[in-house]
Amino acid sequence: MRTPRLIAIVLLALGGGAVSAEALLVHNARGLTLDERGRVLRFDAMSVGSDGRVQAIGRMAEVAAKAGDARRVDAGGQVLMPGLIDAHGHVLALGAARRSLQLRDTPDLAAALAAVKAHAAARPDAAWITGGGWNQAAWKLGRFPTAAELDSAESARPVWLSRVDGHAGWANSRALRLAGITRDTPDPGGGRIERDAAGEPTGVLVDAAMDLVERLVPAEDAAEMAANLDTAEAELLALGLTSVHDAGISAAADQLLRRRVAAGQLKIRLYGMARGSDAAFMARLRAEGPLKDAAGPEPGHYSLRAVKLFADGALGSRGAALIDPYSDAPATRGLLFHGDAELQAQMRAAARAGFQVNVHAIGDAANRQVLAGFEALRREMGARSTELRHRIEHAQVIALADIPRLARDGVIASVQPTHATSDMNMAEDRVGPQRIQGAYAWQRLLRSGARLACGSDFPVEEPSPWAGLYAAVTREDAEGRPVGGWYRQQALTPVQALDCFTRGAAYAGHAEQDVGSLTPGHRADFILVDRDPLTSSPAALLKTRVLQTWVGGRLVHTRPQEP
Secondary structure (H helix, E strand, O other), rough: OHHHHHHHHHHHHHHOOOOOEEEEEEEOOOEEOOOOOOOEEEEEEEEEEEEEEEEEEEEEEHHHHHHHOOEEEEEEEEEEEEEEEEEOOOOHHHHHOOOEEEEEOOOHHHHHHHHHHEEEEEEEEOOOOOEEEOOOOOOOOOOOOOHHHHHOOOOOOOOEEOOOOOEEEEOOOOHHHHHHHHHHOOOOOOEEEEEEOOOEEEEEEEEEHHHHHHOOOOOOOHHHHHHHHEOOOOOOOOOEEEEEEEEEEEEEHHHHHHHHHHHOOOOEEEEEEOOOOOHHOOOOOOOOOOOOOOOOOOOOEEEEEEEEOEEEOOOOOOOOOOEEEEEOOOOOOOOOOOOOOHHHHHHHHHHOOOOEEEEEEEEEEHHHHHHHHHHHHHHHOOOHHHHOOEEEEEEOOOOHOOOOHHOOOOEEEEEHHHHHHHHOOOOHHHHHHHHHHHHHOOHHHOOOOOOEOOOOOOOOOOOHHHHHHHHHHHHHOOOOOOOOOHHHOOOOOOHHHHHHHOOOHHOOOOOOOOOOHHHHOOOOEEEEEEEOOOOOOOHHHHHOOOOEEEEHHHHEOOOOOOO
16 A cells, blocks of 8 residues: 555656646545435546546446546545535635634633734734634633733734634724723624623623724735635645535625636635625625626636525624523523514525525524524425525524424525534533533434534634544544533434535535535545545544545645655
């Protein structure tokens, strides 16, 4: 068996890199894929046509006889499998996070403040200090951090740091003053200004209140956006992701992506969800209709055929909307962003324009509101609504009585397995032992007949699909806690998890005929990895190394050679 180092050398010598698609015969592989019914297929050779689509899989002798003079690529006995698909991420935000201050790994408040101080000192000319990733629950703080604490790290310039879930922000006193936020500032609809016992703003703004500061932060210019895209794309391809559903495409990002595709410079495949909060962008898109495939030299790299809406906030910041009060904060039920009529009007406008409607809903009240909206669309539009394959993004806490409603209306549950293992330190505190039965309830959803699509919500979580597969099958954190898994009965089997990150995600993006499988006719989006995700121990999944990533029969990533 060849080593990963030799495989890289062999493939590079055969013309690796962003080269034109050509007919290939990939052999000496431990191939696996799922067929149209979700059954595991094993093979040792695969032929790819010059159109970048799989022609045949099977035994080498049989496949070679049909492959003609196709270029032969020796996989070195490594595992060949479909490229993975993340059904919910934020591509430009990932690039921005990698290029800015991040507090995700800070163990406590003191370490976070030290990181802010060092970051600010290294950027004396920056008008604002920005970043994110903080999590007061991970710091065991028992409360939100304050502006006064942030002032100790930087007080002369405004500081604005988003929470790890993106649904709260932490400002220093300078930022609060610039935004004009005082004790007399009312909470905006769908948002909350955290206050102390005297009614004074403490420095944390939740959900819609974040805009009071965010509108003042200088916007990224075109060069920064391009750099963010480059940074994110390289990381995602290295992780074995060949397709991503971007949950919040802005008008500027849409133009950047169309230009990249036209120039043949986008390697990964992106399924876009337009930001429903941008009224001007939405008006343009309703007039134009969905973009099913951006024009460029290679097909299938960018589409914009979904709209992303919000029903509520996040559980960690108690912005998720609950039917009954929070178990650990009886004075609040969270925040619905819109009244029923307003949200349904937004959903209706998008669906009637031909867009899939994808609504962020975390709390059980928000999920109930969204399900009612989808039921209304089905009554009004009939099969046309069902054919759009509407989705609930996150679908985290659902009342048990509401779970069957997803399958009844053909609504896809777009879930993120690592959210369960990240949230388990506070989720049951928030909702209590009864409501938790309908939370992160993947098996209950499947048994009800609902379809699942898996993702990560990067950069809220790390983008590794291997961490997602691990969380899906174990319900444990990276250290193996809790032993046996958190509500393990809701874990997915290895085949279900792989299906969720391949065929399930492909279906959720109207692309099941093109990606998510390596059966004939599908695009040759595949990866070579050093272990089999269906037979490896769960712990081994976290150590998976992606040796090669191919998109449409093109080699787009090779793992750097090891010394």
